[in-house]
Amino acid sequence: MPPILSIKDLRKAYDGGFEALKGVSLDINEGEIIALLGPNGAGKTTLISTICGITRPTSGSVTVAGHDILTDYRQARSLIGLVPQDIALEPFERVINTVRFSRGLFGKGRKDTVVEDILRRLSLWDKRDNQIRELSGGMKRRVLIAKALAHEPRVLFLDEPTAGVDVELRKDMWDIVDQLRADGVTTILTTHYIEEAEAIADRVGVISGGEILLVEDKDSLMARMGKKQLDVQLTAQLDEVPESLAAYDVSLGDDGWTLVYSYDTRAERTGITKLLSDVSAAGLQLRDVVTRQSSLEDIFVSLVQKDREGTS
C-alpha cells in the first residue's frame, strides 16, 4: 500500500536565512500513529506548518494520498486536519458554530449528524451552545480537535497536544488518539515528552536541527530500551566466564573485574536471584552490584547531542 503521506527532501529556509528544515524525508502509512520527538526549535512545527499550507516550502515535495500539497492543494488539504499548538479560537463564538464553520471551510456540506458525533466523542456536546471564552483550557483544546475533525480528514496533525496540560488531561488526549486509531485516522503528533510517544505511538521519529535523525518502530525501540544491564563487580579478576555461569547471558567487562548480565525487565523472571546465588556458589566474591538501563531518553539525548556536535 502506498504511504498516505510522503515527504521528500523537504527544505524550508525563512527570509532571515535560518534553515528550519534541512531535507526531511519521511513516509507515513495509512492508519498509523507516529510521534515526532524533538527539542524546542527542532523544526517540528515548521514541518507541520509546511505540510498543512501555513508556510511555503523552499524546496522538496509532499503528497497526501498522491495529491501534491502545492499543485493539488485542494485535494491534499481537504484530507488533512490540523490541531495547532497554541489555542486559537474566536472567544465569542459558540462551540457548535465554530465546528460547523470549520467543516464548511473545508468544503464539506453541512451535516449535523457528523458534527454531533464529533462533539459527543470529545465530551463537548453538553457545551455546544457555550461561548468558547466560557470553556476551560482543556475544553478549548477539545474544541480545536473537534474543528480539525469536522471535515472528516484522513490525516490528523496534533502539534504538541499535551504541552502545558495537566496529567489528567494528557491521559484524556491519549484516549482521544486511541479512538482516532480505531477510526483509521492517520495521526502525526509532535511532542517533547518521551512517555507520550511511548504511550500512544506506533512509530517514533526523532527530529533535531531540522533533520530527522531516526525513525523506528516503537516496539523495537522499546525492546532496545527494555534491556537492562546488571554489572556484578568482583574482588578478583577473571580470565573467562566460569563454566557454571555459561547458561546465562553473561560476558566479562572491565578487563575481567566485572560480570555483565543483560536481561529483559518485562520478562516474568529476570533471573537475577538465581544468577547471584550461582555466582556465590562459584566461589566469587562480590564487591558491588550496579544496574543500568538505556532509556529512550538516553537514545534521544545522545542522538540530539551527536547531531549538535556534528553541526557546530
Add this chain to the structure above:
Amino acid sequence: MNWSAISSIYVFELARFFRTIAQSLVSPVLSTSLYFVVFGAAIGSRIEEVDGVSYGAFIVPGLIMLTVMTQSISNASFGIYFPKFIGTIYELLSAPINFLEIVMGYVGAAATKALFIGIIILITSFFFVEIQIAHPVAMVLFLVLTCVSFALFGFIIGIWAGSFEQLQLVPLLIVTPLVFLGGSFYSISMLPPVWQTISMFNPVVYLISGFRWAFFGLSDVPVATSLFAIAGFTALCLGAVWWIFKTGWRIRQ
C-alpha cells in the same frame, strides 16, 4: 470554487455583526442624526439651498457615503486582522481555499454590513428631510460598488496592520480627511478655484459626486468620470489583494 467555504466565512462574519447588532446600528444612526441636527438644522438654516436642493437633503448622499466608507473599511480590516491577532488564521491558511474565496467571504460580509448600515441611514434620513431618488438603480450601483471597493481597501489594511493602532491609523489619518474634504457637506463649486483644483485629486470627490447625482441629478464631475474612478479604485484594490496572496505578504511565510 469552494462555495461552501465562501458561504461559511460570509455567514460566520455576519454572525459577528448580528451578535452586536445594537452597537452596530445604534452608533451610525446616532451619529447621522447628530449630523442632521448640526449641519442640516443649525447650519442648513443659513445655507438654505444648494443648486436647488434643500441643504438638509443635499447632505444625505454625502452622509451615507461617509458612513458606508468608514464602515466598510473598519469591518473588513477588523474582520481579517482579528484572525491574525488571535491566531485563528491558521485555519484559513490550511483550508482548501484560494485567495479569491477568502476575499469573497470577508469582503462580501464587510460590504454587506456596510450596505445594511447605509440603507438604515437612508431610512433614518427620511425622518428628517424630504428626499427623492432620481436614479434608483444608479444609486444602488454606486452604493454597492463603494461598499465593495472600500471593503477591499479595508481588507488590505487589515492584512498590513501589525497592531490595533495601525488598524486605526489609515482610516483616521487618510480616509476621514479625504471623506470630509470630498464634498460630503458641500458642493465643490462652493469652494475657491484653487481648492476646487486640489479637490480634483481627492478620489472621494468622484464617489460622492456620482452618488449625489443618483439622488438629485446634479454632480460636481461627470457621472462617467465617477464610475470610472470607482471602477479604477476597485481594480487597484483587487490587484493589491491578488499580489498579497501571491507573495504571501504578511500572512504566509
